[in-house]
Amino acid sequence: METEFADLIPLFVEEARDRLERLATHVPRLETDPQSAVEVKRELHTLKGAGRMMRIGALAELCHAAEEVLHAARPGMIALLTRVVDELSVLVEAVSRGSEPPVDPELVALLRVNAAEAAAPPAPSPPPPPSIPAPAEASGPAASANGTVGASEAGAPAASAELPEGAPAAPPAPPVPEAAAAPAAPQHTAAPPKSGTISGDVRVDTGALDAVAERATQVRIMAIAGRQVVDRIYDLARLAEEGLHEPQPTQVLAVLATMLRRVAVELEGGQRRLIRSAEDQLEQMLSLQLQPMRGFLLSFARYARELARAVDKEVVVELEGEETRLDRRIARELEEALLHLVRNAVDHGIESPEVREARQKPRAGQVRIQALADGPKVRLVIADDGGGIDIAGVIQQAVAVGMVDGKSAAGMGKAEALRLLFSPGFSTRHQVSEISGRGVGLDVVANVVNRVGGELFVETEARRGTKFIVEVPVARRGESVMLLRVGQLKIALPASVVRRATRLDAGSVVERDGRTLAVFPERLVPFVPLSRLYGQAPAERLLLLEGVVSGQPLALAVDDVEGEHEVLVRPITRRVPTDLLLEGVALLASGEPVGVLSPSVLAQAEYLRALPAARPQVVLRRVRVLLVDDSLVTREMERRLLEDAGFHVSAAADAEEALSLLAEESFDCVVTDIEMPRMDGFELAAQLRSMEHFAHLPIIVVSTRDRPEDRLRGLKVGADAYLTKQSLDAGELVDLVRRLSGK
Amino acid sequence: MIGVLLVDDSPSVRAVLRRFFAKTRDIRVVGEAADGAQAVQMVIDLQPQVVVMDLQMPVLDGYAATERIMAVRPTPIVVLTSRANRNQMQTAFEAMRRGALEVLPKPEDTPSWQQLAESLPETVRTVALAQTAPRTARRAHAVRPDALVDSPRELRWVAIGASTGGPAAIRELLDEVPADPPVGFLIVQHIASGFELGFADWLNKEFPFDVRLAQDGEVLRRGMVRLAPGGAHLRLEAGGVLRLDSQTPARRGHRPSVDDLFHSCAECCPRQVAGVLLTGMGADGVEGLLALRKAGGITLVQDEASCVVFGMPRVALEKGAADVALPPRALAQTLIRLWGKGGEP
Secondary structure (H helix, E strand, C coil): CCHHHHHHHHHHHHHHHHHHHHHHHHHHHCCCCHHHHHHHHHHHHHHHHHHHHCCCHHHHHHHHHHHHHHHHCCCCHHHHHHHHHHHHHHHHHHHHCCCCCCCCHHHHHHHHHHHHHHHCCCCCCCCCCCCCCCHHHHHCHHHHCHHHHHHHHHCCHHHHCCCCCCCCCCCCCCCEEEEEECCCCCCCCCCCCCCCCCCCCCCCCHHHHHHHHHHHHHHHHHHHHHHHHHHHHHHHHHHHHHHCCCCCHHHHHHHHHHHHHHHHHHHHHHHHHHHHHHHHHHHHHHHHHEEECHHHHHHHHHHHHHHHHHCCCCEEEEEECCCCEEEHHHHHHHHHHHHHHHHHHHHHHCCCHHHHHHCCCCCCEEEEEEEEEECCEEEEEEEECCCCCCHHHHHHHHHHCCCCCHHHHHCCCHHHHHHHCCCHHHHHHCHHHHCCCCCCCHHHHHHHHHHCCCEEEEEEECCCEEEEEEEEECCCCCEEEEEEEECCEEEEEEHHHEEEEEECCHHHEEEECCEEEEECCCCEEEEEEHHHHCCCCCCCCCEEEEEEECCEEEEEEECEEEEEEEEEEEECCCCCCCCCCEEEEEECCCCCEEEEECHHHHHCHHHHHHCCCCCCCCCCCCCEEEEECCCHHHHHHHHHHHHHCCCEEEEECCHHHHHHHHHHCCCCEEEECCCCCCCCHHHHHHHHHHCHHHCCCCEEEEECCCCHHHHHHHHHCCCCEEEECCCCCHHHHHHHHHHHCCC | CEEEEEECCCHHHHHHHHHHHHCCCCEEEEEEECCHHHHHHHHHHHCCCEEEEECCCCCCCHHHHHHHHHHHCCCCEEEEECCCCHHHHHHHHHHHHCCCCEEEECCCCHHHHHHHHHHHHHHHHHHHCCCCCCCCCCCCCCCCHHHHHHCCCCCCEEEEEECCCHHHHHHHHHHCCCCCCCCEEEEEECCCCCCHHHHHHHHHHHCCCEEEECCCCCECCCCEEEECCCCCEEEEEHHHEEEEECCCCCECCECCCHHHHHHHHHHHCHHHEEEEECCECCCCCHHHHHHHHHCCCEEEEECCCCCCCECHHHHHHHCCCCCEEECHHHHHHHHHHHHHHHHCC
């Protein structure tokens, strides 16, 4: 590779990945669909051309060798070309990392042997037509390899062990058998693939892109128009200031009110249009995020085959739903988890060829990977026809690690036993040590699936196989949460886990074996009284939420359900010790932050039992501000301003009212005017500072007075800050409140 | 400034091609198309001076795209194709018949890559000068051909030299020749090395004549058409014996050289040979044609109106090396009358 062209590598890699995807799609149909044969030929040829142009010799030569074999039209070609495509993928990924490893010489030799033989047919009788393999040929590798054995023995002994298997049995039905291949020779161990389509660059339809750009321009125009409204509000503010010196201030106020209302109406209309545009914009952006699953599935198939080669198994991979679209952010998050399921299927699901034969199954195991669109959901299925999960073994293990006692183990049903697989205790102690994996147990898979708002199911049958089903939403948008009230606390729960809410009567909760269970007409469900978890007094009105987490029912008691909200959930940075029950923080439309409970953590009975009865610290309390001003207009203005910032605001019309409020509730900050009847702001501040309880309560003075002596006096009596109304900057006030109240 | 449209379904290939032009000051890539249909549209929209096009493409291949481009907005086209495959080469020549002017090989290895990097800009410059639109002659160079025909002679061999635009012109000329002509043809066509064989294959399939690459020592008989293979000068010796010479260096940058062919004709048997110089850039063949004419041979050139590049024929006319300038078919008819004269008695 010349350095001069090094910057073109990403372009080439992107193109090559595309072509390899198409090759992987068409190679299995090579012998049945003439159009696929044409496509394979063309893709190989073009990839070769591109490789030569980029001067990546190894890749071009492998393509070339494959082309020659293609001209030869040999039986067993699908398996051979599948290997070529896999090898090319390895090469392309190497190129993307800036290196160019040599092509597997054995593979090239094998290709040459095949091509050469076709050029000079060994037998006097013409070779059998390659189109559809005869049943005998399809049944096993020995039969179909006939044609090539002789030459390999003579020429390349190493290659003979690698001779292609027969094409998969039946002509492909809609799900197309990818290939059959299982060499005896040791191969590079399969590394989990990084699929090109999920991370990095995305293909976007230019029409869709144009629409987004156009919409963005509209939003910008509307945003700019908002500036005019702001200017008018400033004008009104100036008018109000002048009105202070009028002999009849009430008249000024009346005029102001009318004008403000008009501005508000205008603002409201603009706001509505803006929201509509923003929503359209979001919708379009989301549709851009939806990408076909092709690359994703193909990389899994490739991985399954490589892994099979590495562990000496024979595997046929069937793909379905390459065109199914899924939000690439969801796909990206799921990738590791799904790879784990694929790895399990090949490594532990599928039996060795010998065992399979003994069980009268085809030597090659079948791994089916499907992406099925189902309305707003996508169902990802990873199924194998292997030995199935050993239910008795699972229960035994659970008892051994102390997750289940002997008594409940005896009565444990299949479904319940399978759920044990997803518990953290089980998989960390069992899966990782004994079964392959790289530390990712099924509990982690379940967690990841939950995190993207999906569900994980497993079906298994002894000797027939296992099927993992991952159901995820097709797109990730603002998440829907149920806003709950627990005592004084607001907290949210992902709406997807909530199935129904019912009133809780006295007899609905029972204690059994140290667990709290809710009694439903049909069964007992683990019960979590949130009020107790959060150290709040149990309220009189209890609502029971029945949810399902990882297929496991769960009931929560809360004081009230305040409705469903569309929110953006942000993950919590774990730098500071926070509430372990939370998986994130959601910002409500008002800007108020609320904690979002993690259903999977809640569901972990072990965790719940270990919890102390009361948890002292409340998670995310809003800053509470006491606002003191005798002018209703000023008060309401400042209240809006502070509430918009997410603060909880109580207002008092004079200092006395303020003092009585302070006696009843606790506040984090006081914002007060100076000129008030009876007791002014200076006196209020002085009095608060004299009381031990309020000695450190932050006080911010906001006044029309801006003479230096007033400022000085304010600070002298103990105010922490002094702002003037004339130049009141919303951001400054909010910052001050936040800073002084220490939040 | 020469505006070039790149047409290839591989973005990588386009990117590298773009680099080849990046170093030139006079060539600018004005657009890139990923298939033939896009290419046709972009030729209309962007009006490039030259199209550089792959042949194998989805949607509409290079051959079909050439046809359409020549129909909607005739533009000089350079086709790129693999020379490893004889079928592909046939398509390349079919494209040339439809109006593509040059064919260059897609690289197979480092030397051929280097060669393409060097020859592509040069080829683009050459074809940019080509006249692709149908037009009428601006200057009449034609002498009355009848005058030639009157002089009695025995015509046995026709030597043809051509460069850019040659394959289509040669094909047209041969198309006018009846089956089993009483003469043999020798052809030197400037073409990217490796494509001579494809050119011969193509002509052989088109015509009832025996068209092949010339072999050293072979005797050129009536009805045979022999092309100079790459890298060797083709010469005619007494009695129609063909000689290939890959030792003598290139003459004016060409091996095979048209000059060399015509000189050999002038030396061995001028009165039995007609020299024909067709479309192309430069002046290869002019000296040899002049020598042939002086020695008593008949010399013909392609006329301006039918030439893709009126280069070699123009210089020949200016130097007085040619008797007649005609379009390919008329050249063939003139030759037929000439050998008709000799063959009758």
